[in-house]
Amino acid sequence: GESVGLHLPTLSVQEGDNSIINCAYSNSASDYFIWYKQESGKGPQFIIDIRSNMDKRQGQRVTVLLNKTVKHLSLQIAATQPGDSAVYFCAESSTGTASKLTFGTGTRLQVTL
Amino acid sequence: GAGVSQSPSNKVTEKGKDVELRCDPISGHTALYWYRQSLGQGLEFLIYFQGNSAPDKSGLPSDRFSAERTGGSVSTLTIQRTQQEDSAVYLCASSPEQGSGETQYFGPGTRLLVL
DSSP states (O other): OOOBTTBOOEEEEETTSOEEEEEEOOOTTOOEEEEEEEOTTSOOEEEEEEETTOSEEEOSSEEEEEETTTTEEEEEESSOOGGGOEEEEEEEESSSSSSSOEEOOOEEEEEEO | OOOOEEEOSEEEEOTTOOEEEEEEOOTTOOEEEEEEEOTTSOEEEEEEEETTSOOBOTTOOSTTEEEEEGGGSOEEEEEOSOOGGGOEEEEEEEESSSOOGGGOEEOOOEEEEEO
16 A cells, blocks of 8 residues: 555564565556565665566565556565564566666564564 | 675754765675665665666756766765755665666665754
């Protein structure tokens, strides 16, 4: 979802459960998508990426799904851990590379014990 | 090896003053990016350097903002006559050529506060 000002959308998940974070994009020319994790006081950290010729890609405990028809991207985190607590951003590019990214406003993931 | 470093980590300045923010990319990375992150927001693209090519300045918000990259390594982002709306975290990233997100590394950022 989108946020206004300081009020990031927040997803609270219990430790061990699966998390799903969603992102909508508007540029139909976007051909490359990335999910980042940002912890407080640090720069964004790459999680996983996907190109527009794919609709699913899996990493270690993470899966990214791309639905180009409705311009929607999601990040699934399996067996969520306390260390997963952070702000998650999606980003997209129409250059096929990470050279000029447009970022979403982010979702805060809170993992409860 | 060392990651991307930025200095200063925090900068407080008065409205109207000029500031310089520095980025030291990872050695050997030819691509360098500057982004701005306002409080509670996503990152906003500012400028992109790739090797000896002319930089892509399309994200710079006004002519008060400029950046240079000397010798294909260190980069300096300069903001002239700072305004309160310039307050944000300025993030630098580097990658080998036009890298994928996996090979692009961000620095910790410079937190700028304009009073």
